[in-house]
Amino acid sequence: MSVTYATTEELAAMQEQLTSNLSVVWILLNSINIMLMQTGFAMLEAGAVHRKHIKSILSKNLMDCAIGTLAWWGFGYSIFTMSNEFATNKTESFAGFFLMFAFAVTCGTIASGAVVGRLRFPTYMILAFFIIGCLYPLIAGWVWSEKGFLYGRYTDVAGGVVVHGVGGVCAFVAAALIGPRNDRFDGLGTGDVVVVPSPGNSPPLQVLGALLLFCAWFSFNGVSAGLGDAEGLNAASRAMVTTLLASSAAACVGLILVRSITGYYDLGVTFNCLLAGLVSVTGNCSLIDTWAAVLIGAISAPVFIWSDRFILYKLHVDDPISASALHGVVGIYGGLCTGVFHRTEGVIHGHGDLLLVQLWGTLLIVVVSGVSVFVVLQVLRLFSPKRKLTVSAEAQLLGMDFYYHDRDIIENLTAARIREFNVR
Amino acid sequence: MSVTYATTEELAAMQEQLTSNLSVVWILLNSINIMLMQTGFAMLEAGAVHRKHIKSILSKNLMDCAIGTLAWWGFGYSIFTMSNEFATNKTESFAGFFLMFAFAVTCGTIASGAVVGRLRFPTYMILAFFIIGCLYPLIAGWVWSEKGFLYGRYTDVAGGVVVHGVGGVCAFVAAALIGPRNDRFDGLGTGDVVVVPSPGNSPPLQVLGALLLFCAWFSFNGVSAGLGDAEGLNAASRAMVTTLLASSAAACVGLILVRSITGYYDLGVTFNCLLAGLVSVTGNCSLIDTWAAVLIGAISAPVFIWSDRFILYKLHVDDPISASALHGVVGIYGGLCTGVFHRTEGVIHGHGDLLLVQLWGTLLIVVVSGVSVFVVLQVLRLFSPKRKLTVSAEAQLLGMDFYYHDRDIIENLTAARIREFNVR
């Protein structure tokens, strides 16, 4: 019997093939986990709003994912890869298409909570369509596509700025531009403004949302840090541990801080600080030491708490789920931390170049995001009824659900009207 | 030092072994995700029913999985593989056993929502036992077992008909046979029937359930499309993208449709259309182009909405969570779409053979499912108290929970009775 021997080339080819297969499994399963973030945001926001806006916020969370998919398929993915893959139908790119969509929709959904209780539903749909289909892919392409002009220079492992910073800036601009809910401030425009508390309707739903985000974040950061080879998986493992450490440190510091300020172990601040810790290491998770993760996370708590209060009490911008501070400010803070705490190129190791790139890169991204959302919303205003982006005062008072989402209103109708409805 | 060289055979054997290992990891992790569908169904249904039946529907969802496991272990898996693996104890088949059970229990649990609020608990248990242990494995064996007479002919990638079609048909037959809830129709039997609205008790729970199903569905379709080799993972990647596209298109179309019909952005219709899109591509996810996925999903929305209304308003069948239309009608529709949009053998490419097989295959599966559930329920009726499958009018009025599930009733008892209870 004749025996054939395997060449080293065949061996290498096989290794590459099997590693590629493992990478695809790693990408697909993590993508599913990241899609779970949609559930997380939906629950977090549904628990945080007034009971009368629940169906409205749930509809927005469902539909920005749906409409975002079509935008991503139609042209978003093509903009991101700077190629011609409109309405892509190619087999090779499907895993990447799915993974990158999971990031895009996370960016797009961040604004939904900031505009709850007043932004018109069709306007929000167009805004989400624009963010997921145009703005996010443009910026993500700059940083992560090989043809992007920031590629290889600006450092953002999993999208601390590209995903969360952009989403947070969009949330802030939208919330500022459309104005607060009618019942959020008392005496607005006078020198004597009172912030009226706006408690959520369900702490368990909020924590459910926060913890689903927490779990999904490990996939978010892990799959960004590396793929299925030894080096990539080492980076992914490190990313997951730093993610865990930063969020835990942030929650501990936030709890102590809020206790010292208000006298209470405030649940909302605690889980928001947990999320702030997650945002703060998203851009640098695989590039830092564990002690740096603890430090970055610990500082993210006061960064979140003070910026959130500043936005609410000084700027009088009404952001019901604190997305501006949580994803925007903390995202930017995390982007700069990358330049400071990078294990080889950070300021702590005597290198300032990276921090400089992080500074102007982040600034550029923030300005482009903010300006473009501003322009889009101003244009949308022109086409809105009465040139207003918000619903009527009556709809705000009685609830978006009752006005726009509630077929169950027929519950209250007489039998005669029900009969009419049935006839249709 | 003497050196031994590796033969190409050894190389190939290693590749096969490592690919097999990756496939097992892929199967097991996806199976866990698919099991999450049990949580999804439980939350969706718990949010959709009247508050007085919550414990009842949660008990049914918990127990159909539990009793289904024992049926699957005892003989279901053996029927499915058409082998002698009763109460299987063999190591090789465990991953497959687990994966295929996750599909079986999905099929079995679909009927639970359709019979809520009136079917007796033990009767439902026996029905679930029959579907998971006998009916589903029989039909799945026909299509997916190498010995099955439809194997290699009838095409159903992930069970659009085999899982969802069968489940939906069972739901419809059961809902029709046991009759509506007492308070669902006014004037039934006369020519002038009014459908009384039956709103859910918690929109967030419903959306939580729908989104958990949405996430788990990627595993459901992905793992069915292919295993851990390059070709399999390509198919899986395609399957996940088409799944995303179809569900998103369906949600968008459904939202617009219901807005034009009722004037509201109806939340319930929206997420049900999202699920309809998922059902519609389940059978063909890895076999179609992306544009076809968008089209199939888009059409699934009106298919769902009209069939759901037809079943309720014309047939006067009371299916509280629309399982008949959602899984049954849309499942069948998806099975036919496979014959139309298949990338190589579809009608759109000039081949009619596949569609013909899909037609008679689907018909056969629907008839066998419907008839067998009809027979089982009629037999169960003979052994039921007063020959009725449903609970008493009083139990329907005051709630299944109060009558059958509520040990907490003792909450309302006097101290004397509590003492008695303690003594027991």
Next chain:
Amino acid sequence: MSVTYATTEELAAMQEQLTSNLSVVWILLNSINIMLMQTGFAMLEAGAVHRKHIKSILSKNLMDCAIGTLAWWGFGYSIFTMSNEFATNKTESFAGFFLMFAFAVTCGTIASGAVVGRLRFPTYMILAFFIIGCLYPLIAGWVWSEKGFLYGRYTDVAGGVVVHGVGGVCAFVAAALIGPRNDRFDGLGTGDVVVVPSPGNSPPLQVLGALLLFCAWFSFNGVSAGLGDAEGLNAASRAMVTTLLASSAAACVGLILVRSITGYYDLGVTFNCLLAGLVSVTGNCSLIDTWAAVLIGAISAPVFIWSDRFILYKLHVDDPISASALHGVVGIYGGLCTGVFHRTEGVIHGHGDLLLVQLWGTLLIVVVSGVSVFVVLQVLRLFSPKRKLTVSAEAQLLGMDFYYHDRDIIENLTAARIREFNVR
């Protein structure tokens, strides 16, 4: 062209490398699933307590994970591995660090529900810090670290005793030591004690929690049974199937038992029995036959039900979520089952040695856990206000939320006070 051939050594090295990569993917993805248990416990407990303690229990669930992370990073992992990896910063161990933390925090969080409604928040934080950072790593190190004196002798695949037994014993000792909630027993201290019912506030949240735990448990047991080689994955597959069988058998038996005792299909007992089945096979999941899993699970139901009643009605220990019986008693029961039903070394195959080791090993673990928690709590009592571990009677009556967690209390304040608050 010269051709180089691959040596068998190179082939073996590659196989090892690729298997190692697959193992890391397997570990990381399962770890994320296991972290989902935190969500499960939080929802289960939030649904089980009185509405007035919801924020309190949610805060405890969030923060034990956060503070536990820091303890694990600082010294817990170092104690567990019996090495010098304080505040570990090494790349090789990150995947293991993450996986083992997921187990540690599961152990630590079990006690949170047992002490709900009365234990002071800072005291609980220190207790969680101690369990996750000191007690659990010590015991886990004994059994699972190569240097541990029980390593290779005491058998506990996934922590039936090491995780759940330890957590359950801590829960029992804590619940007994701090005493019952004020409104749990009537006539305590007299010979005529009445147990006052304490129903949960949300069955859907409880079932959501139980089902998330159910899903995560497959990862918990699977990843413990084996890693990414053929043999390991065979063991993992078997572990998942036995996990499924045991939990299902337990739920079925529990349902029938409670029906025969109380006359109701009690939802709470049903899902607790499902969880009891999961606990009972955690230690032996990959080492037993499928029929043994069914038997172990079936028996775990009465073990749980009777021990839970004994603890409540005879010992008058108030454990609101039955953690003592569920994780403690059933965990110990499962540890002994390992010695009885082991496929090669069990009593059923005529070997008694393993059972003997299981007996004294379990006893040792239980005693060390119980005594150390007792000591820690007694020391903490010395430093507590008025030497009491519990909050005041008034705080128990009005709710922990109102007293300690509720910044939303300002909702009820006058505008004047709100202004004051804003000034801060």
